[in-house]
Amino acid sequence: MNTDAVRSTPTPSTPSPTTMTVWRQSRYGGPDVLAETLVDRPVPSPDEVVVEVAASSLNSADIRILRGDPLLVRLAFGLRRPRTPVPGRDVAGTVVAIGDAVTSRRVGDRVVGEISGGGLGECVAASADRFASVPDGLDLATAATLPLAGGTAWQALDLGGVGEGSRVLVVGAGGGVGTFAVRLAVLRGADVDALCSAAALDVVAELGATRVRDRRATDLADETPDSYDAVIDIAGSAPLRVLRRLVRPGGAVVLVSGGTNRVFGPLGRILRAAVLSIGARRRLRSLVAVAKPEITAQLVALAASGDLQPPVERTFRRADARAALAHVDTGRTVGKIVVTA
């Protein structure tokens, strides 16, 4: 794929059929490092499709990659600048070209998937098997909210063994992953308590949680021990021992985030969790979520049926992509932020 071939100066002119505009970063930094840039339209390699992007949803992962923060991110994504310089990992749109070896897709298919980036551009090329189909009854802006945050929440609930009748606490329930964790746990038949910021209380209550409280007005050290089968920690600020005493013996704390070290990020907390879990009856399990199109497909089915209606705090136009990323950068998102063409 050659989406990254810069065709001209960073000032976009009227795109021709062979060019398109993308928001592209040439170094790590805040949203201001993005420039709207004219590049060649991608040509699919044999196993790829080209998707015309209708919508992309933003995640805190986009901010970490944009900023290269923690520094460990740069080892994985590129030392001086990200190898995929156009942010936007959640992509929903229409297939406009297919590679020679692709048999699973046709031009005109509506698809959604988590890819390595490119959602903040007109078109993106990615492996065909990264995408799930979107039925006509589901709008592409809603579909775009699903893959990364929904997939992470799904995998967190799996790791915590959450199912029918489970008692679950979601700490940090107000953001993208948090709102999906609450709703998906409710749909699994769990009894869900949630802690979130004051601004998110009403939104989280509407997702079906049994009890919703202000995270900053609640001291987890005061909670009754052994109260839950699983704790899903997305806020990442409570001490591990405090979280662990909340689950019953045999239960699990799933660590979705945590650790503010500028260089190593969550690695220290992950290591401490592993050490504390040696021989323990209450496990601390660190989540490393990966893109799973088969989970995206199940999320699409739930959204199409109306059971899953992801809360969207705000929708930005692609022309305002920097403002959209700046909003996510505040860390105060309630639900999801969507960017549409």
Ligand SMILES: NC(=O)c1ccc[n+]([C@@H]2O[C@H](COP(=O)([O-])OP(=O)(O)OC[C@H]3O[C@@H](n4cnc5c(N)ncnc54)[C@H](OP(=O)(O)O)[C@@H]3O)[C@@H](O)[C@H]2O)c1
């Ligand atoms: N382990 C993995 O594989 C994995 C995968 C994806 C994401 N993550 C992590 O999950 C976390 C959430 O990701 P996301 O994409 O859902 O982020 P997001 O949509 O930007 O959510 C923002 C999060 O920040 C919290 N928040 C709200 N107001 C805040 C404030 N004033 N100060 C500090 N925090 C505040 C929110 O919780 P409340 O409103 O509930 O307070 C919410 O959990 C991130 O730390 C991300 O790195 C981990």
